[in-house]
Amino acid sequence: MFEHKYFDVYSFENVPLNRDCYLMDECYVQAYEASMVDVFADKGGDSVGEVGSAAARRANEQSLDLTWYPSGWSERFHEVAISLPKNQFITCVGSWRYDEKPHIFVKSGWLEQLYLKTYTIFGLVDAIDVKAALQNGTLSREKLVLLREAIDRLAESQSEVCFISFGDSLLIKGNWTVGHFRSDVSYTYKPEVFVHIIKELQAMYREVLDLKVYAILTQGTNEYYEDSLVHISSGKNHISLNSLGIPFAQLMAIETSVRAAIRAKEHGRFELYLDEYFYNSLRFRFEFDKRARPKYAYSSPMMDAGGHYYCAQLQDVFENIPPDKKT
Secondary structure, three states: OOOOOOOEEEOHHHOOEOOEEEEEEHHHHHHHHHHHHHHHOOOOOOOOOOEEEEEEEEEOOOEEEEEEEOOOOOOOOOOEEEEEEHHHEEEEEEEHHHOEEEEEEEOHHHHHHHHHOEEEEEEEEEEOOHHHHHHHOOOOHHHHHHHHHHHHHHHHHOOOEEEEEOOOEEEEEEEEEOOOOOOOOOOOOOOHHHHHHHHHHHHHHHHHHOOOEEEEEEEEEOOOOOOOOOEEOOOOOOEEOOOOOHHHHHHHHHHHHHHHHHHOOOOOOOOEEEEHHHHHHOOOOOOOOHHHOOEEEEEEOOEEEEEEEEEEOHHHHHOOOOOOOOO
16 A cells, blocks of 8 residues: 555654644545556546645654644634544555645544534633622622623523623633534534623623623533533532533633733733634634734643643724624
8 A cells, every 4th residue: 555656654653743734534545545646657636535634743652633624724724633543543645746745544433523523612701809899898799690690691692602600700611513514514613702702791790790801712622522512410400511621621721821920920911811723713804913912831731732822802802803693
């Protein structure tokens, strides 16, 4: 297999890093080889199968860290950090002589699940200076009840997002899917909705509690593939967020890093702290220079290579994304 001299074949440990490549189903291995052999023989060569856009970032002993681009390299810069287990890897092959990007062939079941599983966006909204408000007697039960009622109304208008409040703090979660044309699962990723939700929550906290808020947003893979946003037991005393994986761990890791960075005066206080994958995927207006915003490293227990978060003021981001279209 792939013995022609113009093929470049890479082992799992030597998959080219930080280069554009393709993910491809193992079922196309033979057809792809035959097509490329025709190309090498100047006989043309037909396009074979379907490919997914990706880039390998890090080779571990039993897995390969990848950046996956669910919507390709054109529509929006939508990145998802995924892990390819070694036992799901078939081979990696390309041809630099013919400008053929590396193709990572993977097992069919793993690739199908990649497109059909559920992914998650998490957000944490927290009020600022709560301790001072308590000491001054300006934070009462009556105000907290009014805030809860306002959040209830917002939740009713955003049925695809769940809201879990802790008085002065709020956790929000939304699921999204990639899908493909051979299934009834569609591409439902709309991260801009969460920025609009944060804007509404900011106004609520200011009006009801007279407090400012900051928010952290992140997105990534989830291990509850087909479950609802939240599970509530029949006895109403067990609530499960139906989430296990990178997004929630990143959320907590970013908050820890933000607090440490503020204490160390590495950066000041901002209204938004956005994981780089979430931030980069936002559909900003063309004239908005998103790269000009500061970003900082953080260490996530779910990602060996760590990550970065962007700091921004809410209004700056809000004014440079499309209006919220409720459909």
